[in-house]
Amino acid sequence: MSAPTSGTTPYYYVPGVSHHPIWAAAGLFFVVLGAGNWVNGHSWGMWSFGFGLAWWAVVLYQWLRDAARESEAGLFGRKIDLSYRWSMSWFIFSEVMFFGAFFTALWWARAHSIPALGSLDNSLLWPEFKAAWPSISPGATTSPAGTVEPFETVGPFWLPTINTALLLSSGVTLTIAHHALRAGQRAKTVGWMWLTVLLGLVFLCVQAYEYHHLYTELNLKLSSGVYGSTFYLLTGFHGFHVFVGMVMLLVITLRLQRGHFSAQRHFGFEGAAWYWHFVDVVWLFLYVLVYWL
The missing domain is CATH 1.10.287.70 (Helix Hairpins)
Incomplete structure (x- = not known):
């Protein structure tokens, strides 16, 4: 029907x-x-x-x-609600596989490709290659043919750590907003939602500043070997997902202000919250694997 x-x-x-x-x-x-x-x-x-x-x-x-x-x-009745829940679940699962592929590429390059290129089997092809990740020293690279310009690597302090605090805080504010909505406190819900959107926007601004710093001062680019390509693919795609999640939360916030959703029926809110928490978890893995290790 x-x-x-x-x-x-x-x-x-x-x-x-x-x-x-x-x-x-x-x-x-x-x-x-x-x-x-x-x-x-x-x-x-x-x-x-x-x-x-x-x-x-x-x-x-x-x-x-x-x-x-x-x-x-x-x-939208019960069947549509159920359909939306399954659709959002599978969408987030596909995103998990998406980031899983990039994390696997990072692990494969570090644990297999680079050691293999530096082995005795490849010593004739790459006699000056050194199997080090990502470079042998700050300002130098392991590119024997000079195809990769010298660059400096990125540590966790301080911009990545600040962004970690911002995303974790946004997860907390979003959870508070959810509990307020379930309690029927619309004004409180809207206030915490705007704060969540603001934290997401600040995260993107900090990441943009970090990218400018990396390009202009550390000479770290997409062309900086496998380190540069995996770094920007992981952090860049995650930043795009933060942007998409922020748009979702903004739309939900504007709908809340217009009187949409109720304490009993608000899957639009829940779906956006699922996605935002997924983005938070991915960043934690990224923060450890890319910036610390």
Whole structure:
């Protein structure tokens, strides 16, 4: 049943034909196209990236607006709620596998690839190669052919540690907001949600400052061998996920201010909270494996 009868919630609501998925895919196409060319030195990539991001944001706003209207119209019953919960669970599981692949690449490079290249079997191909991670000393690299410019590595102090404190604090404020919502304290919920969004924004600003410092002062770039590529892939993709999670929380906060959700029915809030806590946990692994080890 796809439409309510006599003012009751349908058993299972099926929305009409939507143009949102295809337009969102088109926006992301320009984002990926622009980002790929931007990092490879093509100046027009920056404009393609910005255009695609703006396009995607407009489509996302319209999509979320329609979904919120359907929810507030009472069209989402128990089956839809269950469907959303399973969908969010599988989405987060796919993200776990996504980051798991990058963490595995980092481990494989450190534990297998570099020792193998420095073994006797490869001594004729790479006679001057030293199997050290990531460099033999600050300001030097193990690149025997000089293909990797000298760079300095990154430690946990102080910016990464500050960001760790920010994310952990945001997890606490989000949990407080959740308990306030379940207690029916909407004003308190909104206040703690805005604080959570602010902490996420500060995290991104600190990471942007860190990237500028690494590029300009430590000469650490994507081209800085496997260390640079894995560092920026892990931290960069995590930063993107923080941005997406912050957008989720912002949308939920604005909906709370409009009177959406109740103490009994608020999976939109819970789904965003699941994702944010996932982002927190990934950062803890990243903080230890990338910055400390």
